[in-house]
Amino acid sequence: MFTCRPLVSPPLPRRLAVASPLAPARPPPSSASSLRVVRCMAKERRVRMVAKQIQRELADMLTRDPVLQRAVLPEAALGADQYLSSLTTIADVELSNDLQVCKVYVSVFGDERGKKVAIAGLKAKTKYVRSQIGKRMKLRLTPEIRFIEDESMERGSRILAILDKLKEEREQQEGNEEEEDGEGANLSEEEEGDWDADEPDEEDIIYVK
């Protein structure tokens, strides 16, 4: 029965080979499947390198490119070159694994109006930024740029301000205790206290990006 069918029709032996429990028939499809795996991700190190370079290029453009400067600071067009109403910094750049999408976290130091103006200007110039990056960097694909406002700086500074208040309160309590002892002991102990207080603060403060 089996010997007759493969001779008659060619597609049948594949099905029979797959269905049959014969050992030599199994390895070929597994090797074929392993050969067909498609990689569509760059290696981690390359992703990091490209992201870092994009950050450098963007920071340089913010400093030197007149179009971007006017987008971020409208006063620059009027000649107020150095006196800033807001200061824009590229805080971080996240690049996707296939190097096609790039999230740029922008931190703006200034008042609310300055922030809105800066971020709106950057978003308006997204295509210009992409073309400039395409010219400056030699990549196969120029990534799509997305500007995202970054507020972690402000939150971090608020938390640190609160911690500083707590530290000052503790120092005041220690100062009150030391005043009872005497002035001479006061000075040396205060210095030692400052020195000791720095290290645990370093340990306590954990900065999370």
Add this chain to the structure above:
Amino acid sequence: MTKAIPKIGSRRKVRIGLRRNARFSLRKSARRITKGVIHVQASFNNTIITVTDPQGRVVFWSSAGTCGFKSSRKASPYAGQRTAVDAIRTVGLQRAEVMVKGAGSGRDAALRAIAKSGVRLSCIRDVTPMPHNGCRPPKKRRL
């Protein structure tokens, strides 16, 4: 009457500051001024903050390295912030003008720390050097 301040003295203090053991004593010996200029130089790998008097003579300086950070942590915003806090607390400024140079990530953090520390800022200037079509820039980096 304003006394003339010799530059040699300030240079000695700067040299003393390079030794780690003497750092704490340097904190005492730094001149205390009320009004001055804070220079923030934020490169991509470090943040340096220099406090000068209005004439430009250096009173105190601090950097991410002197605050204890090393290698890639010097470039982090937290290092910039600690550097700024260290510089301002030592000098005890009340009014200052800020000059920013460079585009590193410590720039924003240092500015926020300066603004929060209670120093009154008269203005913030960006004095990053920029060529008006100068020499040819170096070749592109290949990635």
